[in-house]
Amino acid sequence: MEEAEATTQGSTVEDWTRALAESTGSPGGGAGTGLMLAVAASLTSMVAGYSGGEDDGGKPSEIRTRAQALRREALQLADDDASASKAFGAAFRLEPGPERDEAVRRASLEAAASSAVLGERAIEAIDDLAWLATKGNRSLVADVVVAFGALRAAVAGARTNVSFDLGSLRSTGDSLDTVRRQQPDLWAAVQKLNGAMDRIDAVTARIDHRAAPTDSA
Numbered sequence: 001m002e003e004a005e006a007t008t009q010g011s012t013v014e015d016w017t018r019a020l021a022e023s024t025g026s027p028g029g030g031a032g033t034g035l036m037l038a039v040a041a042s043l044t045s046m047v048a049g050y051s052g053g054e055d056d057g058g059k060p061s062e063i064r065t066r067a068q069a070l071r072r073e074a075l076q077l078a079d080d081d082a083s084a085s086k087a088f089g090a091a092f093r094l095e096p097g098p099e100r101d102e103a104v105r106r107a108s109l110e111a112a113a114s115s116a117v118l119g120e121r122a123i124e125a126i127d128d129l130a131w132l133a134t135k136g137n138r139s140l141v142a143d144v145v146v147a148f149g150a151l152r153a154a155v156a157g158a159r160t161n162v163s164f165d166l167g168s169l170r171s172t173g174d175s176l177d178t179v180r181r182q183q184p185d186l187w188a189a190v191q192k193l194n195g196a197m198d199r200i201d202a203v204t205a206r207i208d209h210r211a212a213p214t215d216s217a
Contacts, residue, residue, distance in 0.1 A: 007082070008035060008075040025089050027082040030115055033157030034078025036150045037122050041070040043147035044129050051136040060136070063128040070125060074154075077118045084111045092171075101172040109183070112165035116189040119158030122151055123196045126203075133207050145204060145211040152200045159193035162186060 006019035006027065016035075020027050045067035052060035088111050091103035129151060133144050166186055169179050180187045209216055 005082075008038070008078045026085040027078065028085045029157060030081035030085060030111070030118075030161050031078040033115070033154050033161065034074050034081055034118055036157065037118060037125070037154035038071050038074035038078070040122070040125060040129070040147045040151035040154060041067045041074055043143050043150065044125065044132065045071065047132050047136050047140045047143050047147070048128075050140055051132060056135070059131065063131065066128060067125070070121060073121060074118070077114070077121070081111075081114055081118070084114050087111075088165075105169060105172050108165045108168040109186075112162045112183075112186050115158045115161035115165065116186055119155060119162065119189060119193045119196075122154040122158060123192065125151060126196060126199060130203050133203055138210070141207055142211040145208060148200055148204045152197060152204075155193050155196045155200065159190055159197070162193070163190045166190070 006016045008016060008031070011019070016027070020032060045064045048060040048064035048067060052058075084107070088107045091100065091107040094100035094103055129144065129147055133141070133148075136144065166179050166183060167176065170176065174182075
């Protein structure tokens with residue numbers, strides 16, 4: 001009897017991480033990236049729920065609503081990536097030839113596009129977490145830094161996966177210059193995600209002394 005597929009929404013953490021630990025690639029790094037985004041969104045929601053006052057204009061409530069929606073979407077994106085990983089692996093197992101090249105090209109572009117969407121969602125989450133970093137409940141600054149760590153992992157994962165998937169097109173005979181010309185949006189997504197990591201690092205650096213005061217003692 002075939003073992004049920006592990007999903008972020010239908011499996012326990014124990015079962016999902018056990019599946020991640022197997023040498024199957026489904027779930028793999030892309031699914032892990034989605035899970036990290038869900039962790040960041042969950043912590044954002046928690047901090048927002050503890051934040052707010054009479055003069056906040058309802059901002060924490062808005063942030064919490066967006067974060068909760070992002071948590072659900074991130075889990076779905078993680079499961080979508082796990083499915084895409086199967087197609088990606090299957091394409092590379094085909095015998096060399098035109099059929100394999102076409103399968104690899106299609107699977108690589110679909111995987112890159114999926115990771116780019118996840119990365120874009122992660123980028124969109126930066127502003128809300130940055131707001132909480134300066135205006136949220138100061139007692140939860142450590143949770144904000146942890147959330148930024150998870151968010152950075154999601155951004156870094158998405159950036160690396162998009163780049164790797166685009167690079168995989170070289171196995172079909174394309175050069176990176178050709179890929180850049182033919183896939184300008186996906187190519188630009190990698191650079192945008194690099195910039196997002198720099199922004200996260202800058203915001204985190206400004207609040208880390210509050211989250212980890214022993215470092216300055």
